[in-house]
Amino acid sequence: MTDATQIPSSGAARPAGKSIITTDDRTKKRNAAEKRFRMYGIAAILAGIACLVVLLGSILMNGASAFQQTFIQVPVYLNPEAVDPNGNRDPEEMGSATTFTYKPIVVDAMAALVEERGIETEIDPGDMDALFSAAAVAQVRDRVLANPELVGETVTFNILASSRVDGYLKERVSRDSVARDSNIDAGHLDIVDELRAEGDVVKRFNWDFIFGADASESRPEQAGMGVAMLGSFFMMLVVLGLSLPIGVAASIYLEEFAPQNRLTDIIEVNISNLAAVPSIVFGILGLAVFIQFMEFPQSAPLVGGLVLTLMTLPTIIISTRAALKSVPPSIRDAALGVGASKMQSVFHHVLPLAMPGILTGTIIGLAQALGETAPLLLIGMVGYIATNYPDGVASGFLDPNSAMPAQIYEWAKRADPAYYERAWGGIIILLVFLFAMNAIAILLRRKFERRW
């Protein structure tokens, strides 16, 4: 070390002084490579943006119309002889008059409206039911049962138009397609044209699509996301309530307390593996364990939540451990150095610092669970939930329910093209939820992040 080492003088003569103003070939090549790489990067980003624009654009273009629905304003004469044969305005007795009783009333009202507007048509007055939805009749009946004093009066109803009429206004149904359609005739479309000109047929924002229940296959105009939304909500409550405490506790133990040995290594590897297990596997596990073995009810948000909890746990554990690992060890030393116990150092110092990471991981995990469909197919959380909103709504953790992505899948596979639009509309609602959750993740991160 003390010996001075001789630096050998370079044998070759130093090349004649090169100017730094003219770029040499090597530098040119290097600069070209750099420029090329930048171009590749920009091209990749542009391609990504283009895909995103196409995706969002097509979703919006296909789905936006689902938020509008066609309604017909019809003055309906509520004939007391039909709806209240006993004449005592007792809602319980009036309940014996079913939609079969009400249907002719609405059909007559429709025919009267057509006549009043002076529309000449070859359509038989009895065939006016093609104009409005089957749900419209129930709509009228419900309103009458809720307000018996309306009986005998002429009340103007905003009734749901049939899906064909709705499709005609949304340009999904054309006169060509009607020619092949047994549900509606070109004559009906003429009536719609005239009524539209009079302002009796209008397209309005359709709250029922967001808050209403699903409807049967023949009544797409009535179908809504509301009940599936409730199902998703209950499932998310279960997932949050179980996976956050379990996941965070497991991560804290593994990261801060567990001894480093073969067993913890195996656990670690398996958690990483579980995160990569296809979700349908969790679905079949849920079917076998929760439904067949533990005999929980089928199609219940509780079971769906349990399955999604299993699926979300690895995500939460991995992100929580990463967040804990990113807390500098000097903080732990500092806490132990002043005599804090291991647990005090974790809960007073490490955990608050890891909080933004934990919350972000949890919300990303929840968002993933919210969009998960495959496991729900296996535990029966997909399908038409027969419920009249808001009465008899699937309101609990144990009532059969669906979930938003499952509802979208269900609509997408139905035959009526009117459901196609609703599937896209459902995707918009789901995306709004996902964006909202991500926004919350970012906000929480900002709030808990300590800038000091």
Added chain:
Amino acid sequence: MYDNRASESAVTADDIKIEAKGVNVHYGTTHAIKDVDVSILDKTVTAFIGPSGCGKSTFLRCINRMNDTIDVARVTGDIRIDGEDINDARVDPVQLRAKVGMVFQKPNPFPKSIYDNVAYGPKIHGLAKNKGDLDDIVERALRRGAIWDEVKDRLHAPGTGLSGGQQQRLCIARAVATEPEVLLMDEPCSALDPIATGQVEELIDELRRDYSVVIVTHSMQQAARVSQKTAFFHLGNLIEYGDTDEIFTNPKDPKTESYITGRIG
């Protein structure tokens, strides 16, 4: 209470605070500390010097059992503080660390306010009965850390917003707030500029009046400036231990001489 060994020890001093005998530390397969015997005095600054990786920090961390937190570390041997074996099964490391404070190489204030940084230790040890008590403790600690005048107007500002030297003095204040008897300092000035180093060194000299201070340092000048006793470590062995003046002017071991004259290390 004191061991017989104390009187046999080469050190001619008043009170022995820490007594280590046959201490060995293994990190996995690495033998980091080899059979170290040392007696550290009360109200004295003891410096551990030696080249990097010689085990001086490892030995320091034995004294408040911070090595417990490292899975692969294995400590054997006998370390006594006031005659009590710190590795006794009945000893709770938490109580030990309240008695033996530590200041680390890099200033590591909690990401909390200056006040909370200092108040944390007294709070978890239940030293304050009420808010007024706690305020007094915090003020006293900050004064002892020679930082009170600089921070008294912004006690609730974040501790991490201070300069490096201030942060380190805050960490010292935090360490003394729990009323320890021994203060361990692991290269407390290595991340500081000369001015901040000077302030911290002055502070160490002040602290000597009440504590037994053990400081690990890379700087021989610093050891010469602040300490009364010096221990020279090399490759895990304690080569020489004695009065600082003696070590620097008249080292007995040729290795010590090589190190302090700059030929090894």
